[in-house]
Amino acid sequence: MRIDRVLAGVLAATLPCLSPAQQDTQKEIERYRQMLQESNPAELYEARGEELWKTRRGPRNASLERCDLGLGPGVVKGAYVRLPRYFADTGRVQDLESRLATCMVTLQGFTPEEARRKPFSGTGAPMITTDPFSGVGQRSVMTDLVAWIASESRGMTIAPSVSHPKERLAYQAGERLFYYRAGPYDFGCVTCHGEEGKRIRLQNLPKMTNAKDAQRAFGTWPGYRVSEGELRSMQWRMWECVRQMRFPELEFASDASIALITYLAKQAEGGTFDAPAIKR
Amino acid sequence: MQPKMIPALALALCGIWVAGCATRPSDSETERAVAEMIKASFKTRGQATVARLNQDDAQALCSKHAGELPKDVSDGIEKAQQATIRYPSSGKLTGDWREGERIAQSGVGKQFTDAPTRPAGGSCYNCHQLSKQELSFGTIGPSLYQFGKQRGASEAIQKYTYGKIYNSQASTACSNMPRFGHNGVLTEEQITHLVALLLDHDSPVNK
Amino acid sequence: MADPMRIRANMTGDKVEVKVLMAHEMETGLRRDAGGNAIPAHFIRNVSVTYGGKTVLSAQWGTSVSRNPFLHFRFNGGKPGEKVMITWLDNKGEKRTDEAVIAGGG
Numbered sequence: 001m002r003i004d005r006v007l008a009g010v011l012a013a014t015l016p017c018l019s020p021a022q023q024d025t026q027k028e029i030e031r032y033r034q035m036l037q038e039s040n041p042a043e044l045y046e047a048r049g050e051e052l053w054k055t056r057r058g059p060r061n062a063s064l065e066r067c068d069l070g071l072g073p074g075v076v077k078g079a080y081v082r083l084p085r086y087f088a089d090t091g092r093v094q095d096l097e098s099r100l101a102t103c104m105v106t107l108q109g110f111t112p113e114e115a116r117r118k119p120f121s122g123t124g125a126p127m128i129t130t131d132p133f134s135g136v137g138q139r140s141v142m143t144d145l146v147a148w149i150a151s152e153s154r155g156m157t158i159a160p161s162v163s164h165p166k167e168r169l170a171y172q173a174g175e176r177l178f179y180y181r182a183g184p185y186d187f188g189c190v191t192c193h194g195e196e197g198k199r200i201r202l203q204n205l206p207k208m209t210n211a212k213d214a215q216r217a218f219g220t221w222p223g224y225r226v227s228e229g230e231l232r233s234m235q236w237r238m239w240e241c242v243r244q245m246r247f248p249e250l251e252f253a254s255d256a257s258i259a260l261i262t263y264l265a266k267q268a269e270g271g272t273f274d275a276p277a278i279k280r
Numbered sequence: 281m282q283p284k285m286i287p288a289l290a291l292a293l294c295g296i297w298v299a300g301c302a303t304r305p306s307d308s309e310t311e312r313a314v315a316e317m318i319k320a321s322f323k324t325r326g327q328a329t330v331a332r333l334n335q336d337d338a339q340a341l342c343s344k345h346a347g348e349l350p351k352d353v354s355d356g357i358e359k360a361q362q363a364t365i366r367y368p369s370s371g372k373l374t375g376d377w378r379e380g381e382r383i384a385q386s387g388v389g390k391q392f393t394d395a396p397t398r399p400a401g402g403s404c405y406n407c408h409q410l411s412k413q414e415l416s417f418g419t420i421g422p423s424l425y426q427f428g429k430q431r432g433a434s435e436a437i438q439k440y441t442y443g444k445i446y447n448s449q450a451s452t453a454c455s456n457m458p459r460f461g462h463n464g465v466l467t468e469e470q471i472t473h474l475v476a477l478l479l480d481h482d483s484p485v486n487k
Numbered sequence: 488m489a490d491p492m493r494i495r496a497n498m499t500g501d502k503v504e505v506k507v508l509m510a511h512e513m514e515t516g517l518r519r520d521a522g523g524n525a526i527p528a529h530f531i532r533n534v535s536v537t538y539g540g541k542t543v544l545s546a547q548w549g550t551s552v553s554r555n556p557f558l559h560f561r562f563n564g565g566k567p568g569e570k571v572m573i574t575w576l577d578n579k580g581e582k583r584t585d586e587a588v589i590a591g592g593g
Binding site: 244 | 323392
């Protein structure tokens with residue numbers, strides 16, 4: 001399985017840098033991951049997402065089948081790995097989730113607020129049940145769609161577009177945001193993701209400015225988080241990081257979130273996309 | 281078409297576009313975009329106010345010089361941060377190591393999902409090894425196992441340790457470690473318990 | 488109507504190997520929401536697998552099985568081309584049955 005090879009690569013890459021005791025810990029972490037690979041509940045989200053793409057919804061009673069994710073209306077295969085990119089119709093650089101919100105508005109007639117409601121499914125950890133986006137046992141249409149659309153790029157090469165002036169601006173802004181230190185903990189993304197071979201507690205941290213690390217990290221989101229029992233997307237990953245950085249709340253599908261994702265996608269360029277993956 | 285493998289040097293010097301540096305957004309254009317994004321993309325929630333995104337001097341300098349910090353800048357930061365350190369007026373710098381272990385284990389504090397009235401933890405194990413028994417430790421910071429055993433617990437060492445936790449940038453400009461005292465994350469008393477965890481002869485850190 | 492199970496069944500040597508992913512909340516009843524109220528228990532109580540009218544696996548589950556459970560097992564006496572049928576029944580009386588054709592050689 002591809003994931004096994006990627007994990008083996010992780011093991012091989014990190015072992016030389018570790019002491020014997022650390023290698024044992026690393027081995028156990030990897031063994032646990034292997035045990036989870038067998039069957040990924042992300043499949044359940046993908047099946048729902050595929051249906052939702054074709055389902056007529058909203059005031060216009062229309063499906064998303066004419067939604068343009070960058071490769072032309074209705075083209076889903078290979079779309080995820082070419083995002084984020086500039087879209088002429090909105091005049092903005094957009095990632096998958098903001099683009100889906102656009103299509104829900106323009107094709108299905110939802111309001112922007114309705115399109116952005118409940119981007120994240122389920123309850124998450126009990127501590128964030130106050131999150132307006134989640135609710136007990138509630139599904140997220142957005143998450144289901146993301147799961148399926150991502151699966152339609154599985155195995156392909158990560159190749160975001162950073163040639164249009166606005167794409168370059170998003171990239172540079174994302175880079176600045178990556179290094180932006182603020183808040184009561186003086187954190188920036190760089191604090192945890194700026195050095196190789198580090199981990200927080202027992203969670204390995206990719207150095208996001210290192211191509212191999214970035215490829216593996218970006219190539220495995222969206223991912224099913226076993227500990228949460230939910231599938232999590234890149235927008236969720238940004239939102240959750242920012243919360244833990246002790247920053248104020250990062251708005252879903254906001255310009256800053258898209259800029260960060262643009263920066264990270266470019267760092268991962270050339271990697272093999274292997275999502276939806278399964279995670280701790 | 282953009283090449284797939286980009287030499288790190290080219291990345292550092294010129295951004296990554298084959299088309300040439302001339303078409304890169306200017307620094308001021310980027311700065312403007314970032315400022316707009318910070319305003320428009322974040323919202324206050326719970327105790328996490330948008331004011332938190334206003335950088336103080338150290339944060340601004342550390343962001344600007346990320347990757348290569350000139351000596352004069354780092355010296356300046358360390359001097360300024362040193363001046364912020366406040367030691368307990370009682371003169372008692374060492375507390376209870378058992379309480380210190382609890383504080384070190386706790387990763388709560390200052391998030392918008394944390395109750396503002398709940399005391400913050402030090403999140404120490406997130407980044408450091410401390411006691412031998414705790415296997416779930418991070419490696420962002422150096423191991424602190426046997427910290428006291430290696431240094432003793434003289435008044436000077438207590439002061440140094442207290443100061444490190446209060447404001448890590450007094451000794452290491454742009455350190456990854458939060459300035460727990462200066463930023464009001466941990467109380468004076470909490471820091472004394474962490475000092476005890478690190479220095480006390482009976483603490484599991486020194487066993 | 489609950490989401491369909493994802494079932495893979497194929498021959499491994501002379502046994503049938505089955506891997507099934509079930510979509511279910513598996514809520515224990517012990518978690519609390521933001522208001523402090525217990526989230527009601529909702530979990531699979533029974534799983535039964537039949538082949539050719541015979542029960543080949545019967546399971547009684549409880550709250551220790553996690554969300555979206557994955558079940559992996561082997562049984563004797565099955566042949567490729569035949570169907571294996573899986574049913575779950577939960578504490579609220581909801582049930583779901585799905586079937587899969589056994590693929591050859593695995």
